[in-house]
Amino acid sequence: MQTGLIKINTNESPFSPTPAVQRAIRDAVNSDLRLYPDPNAFLLRQAISQAHGVNIDEVFVGNGSDEVLGHAISALMDHGAPVLLPDITYGFYQIWCALYGIDFKLIPLNADFDIETDDYRQAAGGIIIANPNAPTGRFLSVQQITGLLELHPGRVLIVDEAYGDFCDQSAVQLIQHFPNLLVTRTFSKSRALAGMRIGYALGQKPLIEGLERVKGCFTPYPVDRLAQIAGAAAIADPNYREQIDAIVSERIRLSDTLLALGFDVVPSSANFILTRHPKLPGIDLYNALRRRDILVRHFSTPRLQTYIRITVGTTAQMGQLAKTLTDLLF
Amino acid sequence: MQTGLIKINTNESPFSPTPAVQRAIRDAVNSDLRLYPDPNAFLLRQAISQAHGVNIDEVFVGNGSDEVLGHAISALMDHGAPVLLPDITYGFYQIWCALYGIDFKLIPLNADFDIETDDYRQAAGGIIIANPNAPTGRFLSVQQITGLLELHPGRVLIVDEAYGDFCDQSAVQLIQHFPNLLVTRTFSKSRALAGMRIGYALGQKPLIEGLERVKGCFTPYPVDRLAQIAGAAAIADPNYREQIDAIVSERIRLSDTLLALGFDVVPSSANFILTRHPKLPGIDLYNALRRRDILVRHFSTPRLQTYIRITVGTTAQMGQLAKTLTDLLF
Known part of the structure; x- marks a missing residue:
């Protein structure tokens, strides 16, 4: 990688x-x-x-x-x-x-x-x-x-x-x-x-x-x-509970961050969030993030092309993402 | 196992x-x-x-x-x-x-x-x-x-x-x-x-x-x-050559042993031998070996049912097999 x-x-x-x-x-x-x-x-x-x-x-x-x-x-x-x-x-x-x-x-x-x-x-x-x-x-x-x-x-x-x-x-x-x-x-x-x-x-x-x-x-x-x-x-390992809980908490924080930045957020029950910003088309967001070493997913299907999908990562990764999105948008 | x-x-x-x-x-x-x-x-x-x-x-x-x-x-x-x-x-x-x-x-x-x-x-x-x-x-x-x-x-x-x-x-x-x-x-x-x-x-x-x-x-x-x-x-590991050569040598020895015990041996270029004995049907050989903790393969198809197939093992395993077959046959 x-x-x-x-x-x-x-x-x-x-x-x-x-x-x-x-x-x-x-x-x-x-x-x-x-x-x-x-x-x-x-x-x-x-x-x-x-x-x-x-x-x-x-x-x-x-x-x-x-x-x-x-x-x-x-x-x-x-x-x-x-x-x-x-x-x-x-x-x-x-x-x-x-x-x-x-x-x-x-x-x-x-x-x-x-x-x-x-x-x-x-x-x-x-x-x-x-x-x-x-x-x-x-x-x-x-x-x-x-x-x-x-x-x-x-x-x-x-x-x-x-x-x-x-x-x-x-x-x-x-x-x-x-x-x-x-x-x-x-x-x-x-x-x-x-x-x-x-x-x-x-x-x-x-x-x-x-x-x-x-x-x-x-x-x-x-x-x-x-x-x-x-x-x-x-x-059989109960220690995964902690990892799963951390991902769910981080998803909630990521959702709040995105909303605060003006994104539309599709409420998610998974380890990713589908989201779009009224000012930046999905492919532009994807490319801008890619240039800053952040790889998210963009779909070219008509109903999804304005969106990106973000996998919930660690607190550090999500912090870097929030910072980069803020730089991009303001 | x-x-x-x-x-x-x-x-x-x-x-x-x-x-x-x-x-x-x-x-x-x-x-x-x-x-x-x-x-x-x-x-x-x-x-x-x-x-x-x-x-x-x-x-x-x-x-x-x-x-x-x-x-x-x-x-x-x-x-x-x-x-x-x-x-x-x-x-x-x-x-x-x-x-x-x-x-x-x-x-x-x-x-x-x-x-x-x-x-x-x-x-x-x-x-x-x-x-x-x-x-x-x-x-x-x-x-x-x-x-x-x-x-x-x-x-x-x-x-x-x-x-x-x-x-x-x-x-x-x-x-x-x-x-x-x-x-x-x-x-x-x-x-x-x-x-x-x-x-x-x-x-x-x-x-x-x-x-x-x-x-x-x-x-x-x-x-x-x-x-x-x-x-x-x-x-990429040349050390497998030694293992392969050992299996081929052991196949030749196993073939000689089986022939000496009166078996028909189908000449093999693989890591196994198909063989039968004129005195013991394949299923009987299979069962007799199974009772002595040696697991070989028997096929019920008509052309193969008189045979057993033996995977070539280590020198020690083949020695134990030869001893067991000798006990069974003589």
Whole structure:
């Protein structure tokens, strides 16, 4: 990484994996690396099941939640009707649909960038949402998710909770009640392990078995030995709570700073903020910050092009950002 | 792993990753794990390109050669005619074909378990062979591979060299002459890194671009940070030569031992031997060894059911195997 660059463009954690996690990985660098990993990733799935209070056969793991989502879209969507997606969300959902020849339909977010659950009351081969959504940071309550699940009892709803640790509700509690719910999660954000590629899905056993069938036809060992160990250590480590709380506090401070500088701020429940300034178009803000060694994200899609998305970083990084924005604007 | 068990059933290396490789991995367990890996795996691809004397844009890497092969079958086979495969080979080729809806046709090995290249002189959407083949260990020369490439200039030949380091020829030298050749390789066997899931493909740029397109629609970060570092260190480390030579020497000794005990031995160019004994059916041999804490592989397919496959291990492991077989037979 470029020295001095403040990289707040891909929603990684600004913190390190905890000492216990780093130690667990280092201790596993030994002769056993010559052996294939456990294809069933038992210890990792057990740790995840304990952390969420679900059964181990309700847990599926993969090489990042990207692989998990790819398998889920391949295995669990009904081809009789289009899969429904928000028009603004994680861009890969429609790429996977296209890869697997699955018809999809984009449902516009409302003017506040919120998902209107009533708009999903139409023929659906399944629904995929990110919650909190990206890059908006907007959040559906557990009641709203329940509403979506009840709209299409025979179709699978995938709730991608990549940013779930940064808000105070999760759809995981609904799994026991809804056989059509799959929740995906990742170690790449709140667990500071984007470099290790670990993701998972939680759902009732028949959905997990569907994922296992696709995985079994693709690669039997998707999660390597060190990733299995890192994930098991990370999900069991209470010290991540402090990192997550710090990110949430910093998000609130960043939001206040941006508002004080005259920005429009989309209220966020994730580890990033979508924001725009009435005086500076998004691309100009992006370029001005880039020239000052601050890398944020700009989207060229029409509804987002006036905005930038800022990943919440450390207090020092956010201080530098605030100072730079102030210099730019005044 | 069970203590005392001699695990010679999945063709892993009996040796450890070298000290330099283990050190490189340990040194990379740091704060950077919070960041996504390089999606282009530049340093790993550069190390592979240097080791093989090819251009970096002729190298594709993935999460084990399983993922690489899956993408290759999805991206590079022509759907106008069946893909040709040996009837006895790595079992996943036909599973990937089925997963991607690709018609395939099994071409029987001859009575000596050899691939008869003339049998591939028929309509083909592509050809996939393992060389050396598994679980036979039989090998096609570079001339024979050239013959296959010339049979179908407009179709891709995938040569899976998972065991290529254990024999003295490779099809990699043919890449510059044949735009229809893709060679896949792995770090799971000769490099003692099955636990890290690293595989790669070598071929002319248009084939590699085809693989990149599929990868780009599936997951942008298939190879994690530690795997990229492990692979780059391993392919550049000359100390693996000693491990590979030891395995080849031990294979020759094991073959002699088996012949002396009255076994039929299929001559092998890999790190395993397919063998049978006229007095003991394969499943009985498998079970008798299993009861004595030696785990070999048995296949239930008709042409292989009288055989067992033994992974070449350390001198000590092979000594224990020889002693146990002698006890069983005399």
